[in-house]
Amino acid sequence: MQYKSQAVAKPYFIAAIGLFVGQILFGLIMGLQYVIGDFLFPAIPFNIARMVHTNLLIVWLLFGFMGAAYYMIPEESETELHSPGLALALFWIFLIAGALTIVGYLLLPYARLAELTGNDILATMGREFLEQPLITKVGIVIVALGFLYNVSLTVLKGRKTSISLILMLGLWGLAVFFLFSFYNPENLVKDKFYWWWVVHLWVEGVWELILGALLAFVLIKVTGVDREVIEKWLYVIITLTLITGIVGTGHHYFWIGTPGYWQWWGSIFSALEPIPFFAMTIFAFNMVNRRRRDHPNRAATLWALGTGVMSFLGAGVWGFLHTLAPVNYYTHGTQITAAHGHMAFYGAYVMVVLTIISYAMPVLRGRAANSNRAQVVEMWSFWLMTISMVFITLFLTAAGILQVWLQRFSSTPQPFMVVQEQISMFYWMREVTGVIFLLGLAIYVASFFMKGEAAASVSTTSGRGEIGTQTA
């Protein structure tokens, strides 16, 4: 670790992984509720389990992004963090507020929670992914502002690099677009219109900048390729992201009451959203193949390559599957959306956070890389989780295709619940695969407790050009 203050990233990463475990447990609960409807009812109804599953995902990714920024920014800026104390204070505020919110979801009826938390002052609750009570939303803004103040001042006083610039752009964008969660117009069309400014412009806009910056940082570290080369590709990727992603918001405006031209705009621009993801895949493999050193942390390299591939498949290919308006007319809101959501979130954001954790955690614990044994276990968890996610996606896609056929495309369409019954086999298969994912996650957590000799640096000449085939 080059700068003492980078250590504040550690609690953020630990909290992220802890919440990740919680997210998966609730995923398994609701996965089972798809086939056994009254499982855990009335203690944890489906809608609550779903809310906890998605909210935990967002919160742990935010912990991961913040931890990543606290780790990267001092190193990129070549200076200590402006205020490590503030970073730690905000960590506890965010963790406690997040935990209280989840406890509130679980213990109180949602309407009662709304009543207690001032939803009558400014109604912001009750909307998918933005279910948080008003005070939690305000808390998120305060934590975000404190965090941005802290890292921005660090960037301003130190070296400015393209990576830190793009990371800051992404993080500021994240905070700014979150403000639209406070805007909840009466008109349902307008409500949905701006709701996507948080949801879409996060995951298909500013978060991709964060993703690019994190990936570029780790690639510089593990490959030793010139910063100039990596940053040039980063610029190309983020420009493509913004060109396609911003207008690509239109693929959410097909059927909500917006003007008809959105069907063209949304279809055309979002059809091209896979391009930046494809560029990212090429970028990751190219840099690793052109590496000038073999970093002892092979696991981090594997995660970086995995991010490149899985984000392209999940966000790019599975997004394209149902992004054209004439296709989406049939697939909208079916299990195909769920398939895309799972692989895209895992492939892009889960994996990039695990990449930076994989790279940074050993350094934060005082070594360049973990022991060989720990790395082998971590790589096992990589394959278990990744392959499970591929199968979860495939099963949900199969369920979705069948659902579209039986419920919407057929000349004798069947009712929703009748169709759900018929596709329940795929839900069972998804649930079993989900258990394997949890197993992979348990192995991942276990890898942090593995002892053994720290892996030595491998010589540059051996295995050059092979890592792509060996690990991918």
Added chain:
Amino acid sequence: MRTTLSELAPLPAPPASVAAGPTHPPGDLAVWFFILAELLVFAVFFAAYAFARAHDVALFNAMQEQLDRPGGALNTVLLITASWCVARAVQAVCEQNHAALGARWLAGGIACGGGFLIVKCIEYADKFAAGINLSTNTFWMFYLSLTFFHFMHVILGMVILAVLWAQTRRGIYTPGHANGLESGAAYWHMVDLVWIVLFPLVYVMR
């Protein structure tokens, strides 16, 4: 690529050393990747236009009558001239090692680009005054979307040319060290190329 540019512009044959020079495209690999991605965006847009037109040829033909074809033709000339200026600028720097001349050619390119924007704005003002908007019908949706998307690219291209102009004046580019200049020039030619497809497709073809 260099020889191709020279063929396009009526110039004396380049010195043998240049003609026999590197066969790879000038500029950075990253910019070519970017250019191909941009061309793909426009290609999808053009394909969508063709698809929509095929469904209602009568409407598209009727609406096309209302377009300002001389204005579009003037703009085509302006953009081709701009590309010629930019090609001369690259030649001035890379072959004649004459940065000041290169900067003047770039300024000429920027001026032509500015002329394009003015003509286009007059066209837009005319259309908006006639009450045309994105929801008027599919033809106008495509006309406004396609030309405005290209319009934004002209602006971006001019920003790039302005940066190149400033850097060329400062003598940053020399023969053999003009990667940035060649990359920016290639991008500008892409903007021009897209218009050369867009103009006949939307304004002329029936």
